[in-house]
Amino acid sequence: MRKLALPDEILLNIEKPARYIGGEVNSVTKDPDEVDIRFAMCFPDLYEIGMSHLGLQILYDMFNRRKDVWCERVYSPWVDMDKVMREKRIPLFALESQEPVRKFDFLGITLQYEMCYTNVLQILELSRIPLHSSDRGEADPIVIGGGPCAYNPEPLAEFFDLFYIGEGETVYDALLDAYKQCRHDKKSRLEFLECAAEIEGIYVPGFYEPEYHEDGTLSSFCPINPHAPAKVKKQVVMDLNRTVYPLSPVVPYIKAAQDRVVLEIQRGCIRGCRFCQAGMLYRPTRERDVELLKTYAKAMLENTGHEEICLSSLSSSDYSGLQELITFLIEEFQGRGINISLPSLRIDAFSLDAMQKVQDVRKSSLTFAPEAGSQRMRDVINKGLSEEDILDGAGQAFEGGWSKVKLYFMLGLPTEREEDMKEIAALSDRVARRYYEIPKECRHGKCQITASTSFFVPKPFTPFQWASMCTAREYVRRASIVKLAFSEQLNRKSLKYNWHDAEVTVLEGVFARGDRRVGKVIEEAYRLGCLFDSWTETFHNEPWMKAFENTGVDPDFYTLRPRGMEELFPWDFIEIGVSKEFLKKEWNRAAKGVVTPNCRKQCSGCGAAIFQGGVCYEGKN
Amino acid sequence: MKVRIKFRKYGALRFIGHLDVMRCFQKVMRRAQIPIAFTSGYSPHMIMSFASPLGIGLTSDGEYFDIELAESISSKEAVCRMNAVSPEGMEVVSFRQIAEEKKMTGMAIVAAADYLVGMHRKEDPKYFRNSFHDSIAAFLGQPGIPVIKQTKRSEQEVDIRPLIYQMEPKEEGVYLKLAAGSVRNLKPELVISAFCEFAGIDSEGIRFTWHRLEMYAWKTPFIKPSPDCPAPEDRMPCSNVEPGSGGEKDGAAENLITLEDLGEDIESRENHD
Numbered sequence: 001m002r003k004l005a006l007p008d009e010i011l012l013n014i015e016k017p018a019r020y021i022g023g024e025v026n027s028v029t030k031d032p033d034e035v036d037i038r039f040a041m042c043f044p045d046l047y048e049i050g051m052s053h054l055g056l057q058i059l060y061d062m063f064n065r066r067k068d069v070w071c072e073r074v075y076s077p078w079v080d081m082d083k084v085m086r087e088k089r090i091p092l093f094a095l096e097s098q099e100p101v102r103k104f105d106f107l108g109i110t111l112q113y114e115m116c117y118t119n120v121l122q123i124l125e126l127s128r129i130p131l132h133s134s135d136r137g138e139a140d141p142i143v144i145g146g147g148p149c150a151y152n153p154e155p156l157a158e159f160f161d162l163f164y165i166g167e168g169e170t171v172y173d174a175l176l177d178a179y180k181q182c183r184h185d186k187k188s189r190l191e192f193l194e195c196a197a198e199i200e201g202i203y204v205p206g207f208y209e210p211e212y213h214e215d216g217t218l219s220s221f222c223p224i225n226p227h228a229p230a231k232v233k234k235q236v237v238m239d240l241n242r243t244v245y246p247l248s249p250v251v252p253y254i255k256a257a258q259d260r261v262v263l264e265i266q267r268g269c270i271r272g273c274r275f276c277q278a279g280m281l282y283r284p285t286r287e288r289d290v291e292l293l294k295t296y297a298k299a300m301l302e303n304t305g306h307e308e309i310c311l312s313s314l315s316s317s318d319y320s321g322l323q324e325l326i327t328f329l330i331e332e333f334q335g336r337g338i339n340i341s342l343p344s345l346r347i348d349a350f351s352l353d354a355m356q357k358v359q360d361v362r363k364s365s366l367t368f369a370p371e372a373g374s375q376r377m378r379d380v381i382n383k384g385l386s387e388e389d390i391l392d393g394a395g396q397a398f399e400g401g402w403s404k405v406k407l408y409f410m411l412g413l414p415t416e417r418e419e420d421m422k423e424i425a426a427l428s429d430r431v432a433r434r435y436y437e438i439p440k441e442c443r444h445g446k447c448q449i450t451a452s453t454s455f456f457v458p459k460p461f462t463p464f465q466w467a468s469m470c471t472a473r474e475y476v477r478r479a480s481i482v483k484l485a486f487s488e489q490l491n492r493k494s495l496k497y498n499w500h501d502a503e504v505t506v507l508e509g510v511f512a513r514g515d516r517r518v519g520k521v522i523e524e525a526y527r528l529g530c531l532f533d534s535w536t537e538t539f540h541n542e543p544w545m546k547a548f549e550n551t552g553v554d555p556d557f558y559t560l561r562p563r564g565m566e567e568l569f570p571w572d573f574i575e576i577g578v579s580k581e582f583l584k585k586e587w588n589r590a591a592k593g594v595v596t597p598n599c600r601k602q603c604s605g606c607g608a609a610i611f612q613g614g615v616c617y618e619g620k621n
Numbered sequence: 622m623k624v625r626i627k628f629r630k631y632g633a634l635r636f637i638g639h640l641d642v643m644r645c646f647q648k649v650m651r652r653a654q655i656p657i658a659f660t661s662g663y664s665p666h667m668i669m670s671f672a673s674p675l676g677i678g679l680t681s682d683g684e685y686f687d688i689e690l691a692e693s694i695s696s697k698e699a700v701c702r703m704n705a706v707s708p709e710g711m712e713v714v715s716f717r718q719i720a721e722e723k724k725m726t727g728m729a730i731v732a733a734a735d736y737l738v739g740m741h742r743k744e745d746p747k748y749f750r751n752s753f754h755d756s757i758a759a760f761l762g763q764p765g766i767p768v769i770k771q772t773k774r775s776e777q778e779v780d781i782r783p784l785i786y787q788m789e790p791k792e793e794g795v796y797l798k799l800a801a802g803s804v805r806n807l808k809p810e811l812v813i814s815a816f817c818e819f820a821g822i823d824s825e826g827i828r829f830t831w832h833r834l835e836m837y838a839w840k841t842p843f844i845k846p847s848p849d850c851p852a853p854e855d856r857m858p859c860s861n862v863e864p865g866s867g868g869e870k871d872g873a874a875e876n877l878i879t880l881e882d883l884g885e886d887i888e889s890r891e892n893h894d
Contacts, residue, residue, distance in 0.1 A: 002633060017636035017677070018638075025648070253645055253708075302651075302652065304648065304652070305649060305650070307651070337659045
């Protein structure tokens with residue numbers, strides 16, 4: 001029987017001990033003496049969140065297919081466990097072997113959102129790995145970061161030995177082989193990092209040095225080690241049909257955020273919304289074969305015993321085999337008590353029909369993401385959705401029996417004016433009015449329209465990377481304009497309005513486009529007790545403000561300052577395929593409210609064609 | 622066709638709560654492709670009912686749940702298939718057909734449960750075994766054992782003596798047969814803390830392990846509740862047994878049958894031909 005790292009007295013006195021015991025179905029156990037590399041793969045958030053992440057399941061599966069590697073999982077101990085581990089001086093351990101992370105060769109940390117940065121420091125500290133890469137010795141694990149936030153790794157640069165930029169399936173094997181070779185040749189940690197820096201897609205932050213202008217902006221960012229390239233190239237898998245996919249993902253004992261089979265149907269998005277980072281990072285759009293997906297669905301349901309399956313992609317409606325796949329899932333699995341969870345699809349006759357088959361129409365709600373209230377604003381962000389589309393879609397849904405609709409908007413978008421904000425309320429009202437246009441006998445009581453706004457955060461590698469943000473106060477003012485507009489409307493009973501927190505938005509803005517100097521703010525905030533900042537119940541803004549003060553870093557520099565078109569950005573050394581020239585062109589078109597067609601309608605020459613595949617080459621073979 | 626499944630829960634699985642054990646078995650059923658019946662509707666769920674839930678921290682050799690099968694499967698094959706896909710710490714012991722009557726399933730018939738409470742003290746492991754016999758006899762010999770039972774809403778003094786059917790020293794601890802089920806239920810923790818207090822045992826230096834051994838139903842049919850019979854007593858057997866009377870071993874214990882013994886193995890279809 002496996003020995004647990006924590007004694008009963010601890011496990012019985014904390015919330016959900018199952019977070020820390022491992023041993024789940026499909027988790028992998030190996031003999032440590034039979035492997036060459038121990039890899040601790042960490043999602044720096046709660047177990048239930050981390051276990052729901054497809055990316056880590058893919059890497060876990062991929063690493064463990066190698067005979068010479070044992071990959072295990074690590075998640076952030078929740079605040080109750082954090083306290084106990086500090087008091088009793090228990091080092092952080094990996095779930096499978098229950099052995100300290102400190103003993104591992106690698107600690108890989110995925111960076112999915114900015115507000116997990118203090119959790120990264122918690123992981124390092126509880127593992128007893130020095131926080132700064134420069135303080136680590138030969139016996140410490142190599143700390144590697146990846147995921148979407150690694151596309152601007154600079155705020156975390158000092159805490160990581162290296163970053164993997166792009167999709168994990170391409171050069172991890174090369175990296176692990178290089179590690180084995182270096183160890184065999186008795187090379188030092190530094191020598192290994194030099195080897196790693198020569199692998200495409202690997203960024204070793206210690207080998208680069210930023211210099212700044214007097215105004216604080218970046219003047220140069222150059223390699224200071226001959227092994228480090230000037231530019232780091234994003235990694236992409238061009239053929240999604242020939243890459244690993246976890247057919248037996250780990251099944252947690254406790255209910256995870258996503259307690260179901262996740263079928264990734266494609267990567268990338270053809271739409272080109274100007275605020276969306278994923279839409280640019282994961283270009284070009286690449287589909288997975290529908291026949292292959294059918295076999296995956298079957299195998300994964302059998303291997304996990306999950307009672308639900310869902311599709312994953314940035315924009316499922318653009319997947320060419322969607323009808324065939326959904327029809328297959330319904331016919332094959334619905335009779336066997338499997339729920340089919342459809343992603344938010346564009347509303348049309350097919351999607352409504354499919355939704356009617358798989359959900360209880362009267363209980364479920366439909367989600368639309370117009371993102372902006374006015375047509376002008378939607379053109380600025382290149383949403384490519386007209387008011388007619390929205391009202392027609394809602395109308396069809398109401399006629400199909402739905403009466404609950406959720407609408408998602410953003411506030412604080414570039415060029416936003418007061419009338420754009422008020423249009424959020426007006427558009428929601430027009431959706432509600434559309435409900436009362438259907439015959440009374442077809443209605444199911446009142447309709448419920450819930451509009452939510454989040455505040456826009458400009459992200460690197462988007463056309464809006466030049467945009468200025470607002471102060472937290474200004475965000476709240478804008479939300480109250482929307483709220484007032486809602487309350488001045490005649491129909492208040494069937495309309496509801498929610499908005500997100502403004503303080504977190506500002507912090508996200510600092511980290512998203514931050515540079516290396518932001519690292520010390522994160523470290524200071526962590527020292528002041530910040531942890532689990534993405535959780536409302538554990539987020540505290542005051543220590544963050546104190547951390548800015550203590551370190552002398554001005555948050556406004558990163559959020560409010562207008563950025564010049566020629567400014568060198570901290571993330572410019574990364575090449576994602578999409579060119580800065582294209583992003584500039586898009587930023588200028590946004591200012592004029594000119595829409596850019598999607599990739600299938602017309603190629604706009606973004607630069608992603610250099611990867612030689614996907615949507616860029618559709619119909620060109 | 623109704624089936625009762627008996628399983629063991631041990632090792633790290635003792636930290637998995639009742640609701641998660643249920644979810645876990647739902648997934649085991651699917652992985653093992655057991656032809657279980659579903660409810661109808663938009664989100665059909667498996668027809669499954671668990672006997673007395675086991676608290677977090679306890680291990681068990683005798684956990685039960687009842688299911689409804691859509692088609693028959695042999696006991697041997699079902700046990701084999703389920704164990705092939707179960708996590709370590711969860712082991713199916715038997716898979717037996719039970720009577721169709723509604724009243725015979727799950728929680729409704731549980732009457733008693735056996736526990737083994739380990740009491741380990743580093744310095745002197747034999748201390749308990751040597752001194753327990755007399756203390757237990759004296760403990761049980763009391764006219765009543767009043768304890769304060771805390772519920773969500775109130776505190777209440779109850780006499781737990783009638784709910785202790787059997788108690789004796791065993792290995793490094795105590796063996797218990799206690800009333801269990803939805804009507805009269807006694808947790809082993811409550812007995813042990815009362816006992817420690819009675820015998821003047823300082824529980825601070827002791828490492829406890831809690832293990833359920835088995836669950837039982839009454840052998841004889843129930844008497845129908847009558848107006849003059851108070852509710853908690855309506856599940857008493859008709860035979861003239863007074864639980865809680867007498868020494869270590871109660872008459873009640875004689876009248877119990879394990880939940881497993883109420884079912885019968887399903888032979889494979891080939892054997893019937």
